[in-house]
Amino acid sequence: MAVNFEILYVNYYKMVYHIALRITKDSNLSEDIVQETFIKAYKKIDTLIDEEKAGGWLSSIAARTSIDFIRKEIRAREVLVDPFSVEVDSFLSSTREEVEQAVNVNLLKEELATEIRQLPLAQQEVFLLRVQHGMNEEEIAEKLDLKRSTVKTRFFRARKKLKNLYSLKYSA
Numbered sequence: 001m002a003v004n005f006e007i008l009y010v011n012y013y014k015m016v017y018h019i020a021l022r023i024t025k026d027s028n029l030s031e032d033i034v035q036e037t038f039i040k041a042y043k044k045i046d047t048l049i050d051e052e053k054a055g056g057w058l059s060s061i062a063a064r065t066s067i068d069f070i071r072k073e074i075r076a077r078e079v080l081v082d083p084f085s086v087e088v089d090s091f092l093s094s095t096r097e098e099v100e101q102a103v104n105v106n107l108l109k110e111e112l113a114t115e116i117r118q119l120p121l122a123q124q125e126v127f128l129l130r131v132q133h134g135m136n137e138e139e140i141a142e143k144l145d146l147k148r149s150t151v152k153t154r155f156f157r158a159r160k161k162l163k164n165l166y167s168l169k170y171s172a
Contacts, residue, residue, distance in 0.1 A: 005042055008054055013038075015055060016062040023066035023145050033069055037062045063145070070143065071121070074128055115165050116158075123158035126151055 013034065020033035040061050041048075048057055116124060125144065129135045137155070141148045 005045060008041070008045075008058070009038055012055060012058050016058055019059055019062040020066045023063065023143070024070060025143065029069060029073075030066075033062065033066050036069075037065050040065065067144065071125065074125065074133075112162075115162055118165070119158050119161055123154045123161070126154040127158040127162075130155055 016037050017030055017034050020030035020037070021027060024030055024033065037058065041058055048054060116127060119127065126140055129140045129143065130137075135143070137148050137151045140146070141151045144151070
């Protein structure tokens with residue numbers, strides 16, 4: 001039995017939109033996610049065996065697509081530190097110690113960014129939302145559709161892992 005894609009779209013558009021909106025809290029982004037979700041569904045429509053399970057199937061695609069969009073957005077907002085971005089004027093007018101300190105800070109930031117990228121994606125995501133974007137546990141839990149305790153655990157483990165990486169690197 002072939003699934004009629006137009007009927008699927010009409011019946012489940014609102015559900016997919018609300019899932020995306022609940023996860024992203026952004027109506028424009030949610031529209032993009034709806035499009036992406038239905039494109040993915042269209043490409044894989046042959047994998048839908050039972051039409052009665054279409055709602056669950058689409059909600060799963062929508063949730064994963066929403067999370068992927070959030071991850072892309074987080075990565076796009078990441079600003080990598082460029083050690084050569086120090087302006088020439090301030091560089092020339094600074095004392096040698098200030099320049100040395102600025103270079104050390106930039107190197108430390110680069111090192112930390114590298115170590116953060118070594119964390120599992122789930123921990124990276126929570127850590128960056130908390131540290132870089134200043135979100136609290138409740139906001140992160142709501143944004144990623146997780147339990148607050150899960151967010152707390154992931155943040156704790158990320159900090160612990162970074163602390164261990166740092167202590168191993170500098171204890172030798």
